[in-house]
Amino acid sequence: MTIQAGIIGFGYMGHFHLRKSRLIEGLDVTAVYDVDAAKLEEARQEGLTAYDTLEKFLADPNLSLAIVCTPNNFHAQLSIACLRAGKNVLCEKPATMNGAELEQVLKAAQESGRFFTAHQNRRWDVDYLVVREALASGAIGRPTSLISRVYGQRGVCFGWRADPEAGGGMLYDWGIHLIDQFLQMFKGHKVESVYARLQSILTPAVDDSFEVQMLFDNGVCAKVQVGTFSLQDLPRWFVYGDRGTLRLDDFTGTSGGMARIRQEVSGFDSVFGKNLGPSRTMAPLRPEFIETLELPKVTTDELAFHTNLLHACQGTETPLVTPQDLRRSMGIIDAAFASSRENAVIKTAI
Ligand SMILES: NC(=O)c1ccc[n+]([C@@H]2O[C@H](COP(=O)([O-])OP(=O)(O)OC[C@H]3O[C@@H](n4cnc5c(N)ncnc54)[C@H](O)[C@@H]3O)[C@@H](O)[C@H]2O)c1
Missing domain, CATH: 3.30.360.10 (Dihydrodipicolinate Reductase; domain 2)
Structure with missing residues (x-):
């Protein structure tokens, strides 16, 4: 089953995730939402659908995964919006700004039956x-x-x-x-x-x-x-x-x-x-x-993280970066x- 994903925040890490996804068969990034018109133009150049509002992005029924790559202060609110719209979420690190925000996100994940994970990619360094x-x-x-x-x-x-x-x-x-x-x-x-x-x-x-x-x-x-x-x-x-x-x-x-x-x-x-x-x-x-x-x-x-992400979306594995891992690191x-x-x-x- 091919998984369609959308990226929120098409900056440095947004492009990184697009490049990675293109190395993983079955993980297709098809859309981008960004507040910067120049970034939306970059997305179009890549052949992606460019959404200029969060509502349009969330309403795309084909996206089952959202990859949040904005500055850190937007991680929690955007992740919660995506989870409530029925999408699984990979958020860039730090997952949130603090432990209290993280609990709100994890609650939204539990209520929606979707997963929330974060990009702790340096485990593979x-x-x-x-x-x-x-x-x-x-x-x-x-x-x-x-x-x-x-x-x-x-x-x-x-x-x-x-x-x-x-x-x-x-x-x-x-x-x-x-x-x-x-x-x-x-x-x-x-x-x-x-x-x-x-x-x-x-x-x-x-x-x-x-x-x-x-x-x-x-x-x-x-x-x-x-x-x-x-x-x-x-x-x-x-x-x-x-x-x-x-x-x-x-x-x-x-x-x-x-x-x-x-x-x-x-x-x-x-x-x-x-x-x-x-x-x-x-x-x-x-x-x-x-x-x-x-x-x-x-x-x-180097593809281990995104391969697991795909399998988690397909329901055959659980995300390697777990809620418990995130609770611990945000606690520190x-x-x-x-x-x-x-x-x-x-x-x-x-
Ligand atoms: N895992 C890693 O190794 C790694 C490395 C670098 C950065 N990061 C993380 O990635 C995230 C992004 O960092 P970056 O270096 O790519 O930043 P960046 O400034 O290059 O890109 C951020 C993008 O988000 C967009 N944006 C800002 N506010 C937005 C909003 N409210 N809604 C939608 N789009 C918005 C900006 O227009 C920009 O395109 C950060 O959380 C950072 O900590 C992770």
Whole structure:
């Protein structure tokens, strides 16, 4: 059964979903609704029906799926309208602006018997999959502390991303992806506390830099660091285990290093730190104590998300990004905003 879909908001991500759908047999994007006439013209050029009102879009009986790709502040109201019109909804991330909005959307989904899911596509990024694979193999022992970091150089949040009313800022933009990755990585474990610091450094009014720390009930401390302005590179991932350490430099998942200790270190007499000052604790290990490991090699299925989306529309699968996943990630976002506002650790059970 072919599924016809319509896109709301034909900007950067609207075009992304059109391109993806054209790689999936059975998923046909046929229509667009946008508030910008130039975007409607782009849609016509692509051979799509261009609707200039939401009512006309909702009234199209052939559309069983709506893909919402507007700025973040419109996600909830547009998704609810689509669900009430009997359409399944894939919404761009963040699913909504907060947990309360999300509950309204999920209620609308339940009442309409349609599904609501969000585009947490970074679950299929190879760098993330390498970290997961390394942890699953036990190569560096029990994970104790992880840092997931994304920094840009341009120093600005542009367009609606600079507007707090529109849901601008980096916590909504990148934070939601990196938080979702950690929640998936430690799926069976609850986040017991959240501490966050949001900063507005070069873009006024929204967070163009932030740090969120989550403490899981297995003792793991997971830290997300995002900023728009750094002219020196730090690794994308740094993972401490109780037997070793993993570093990934970038999104390729192939540049970095992994090492573990061969045996317990006994005594500190025979090692000397160079340029370290008087310390034995922080002196390096002799090389024979360290085993260098190959980074795991992973492949990813770049069509996995949209293939599942099609099957969910056809009723043969459920969406991979579940209401429960969205409740958890929006719960962390709410806690992070509260933590930064109050400069406090927020106790959670997420
Ligand atoms: N999953 C990802 O990797 C990823 C990457 C980038 C952006 N996003 C998300 O995609 C969404 C859109 O981001 P973008 O970068 O494509 O933005 P964009 O500015 O390129 O496009 C937004 C489009 O929405 C239209 N629009 C604005 N208000 C509207 C309304 N009320 N009704 C209908 N159309 C409206 C605009 O005219 C524009 O065409 C955001 O939620 C963003 O967080 C996700």
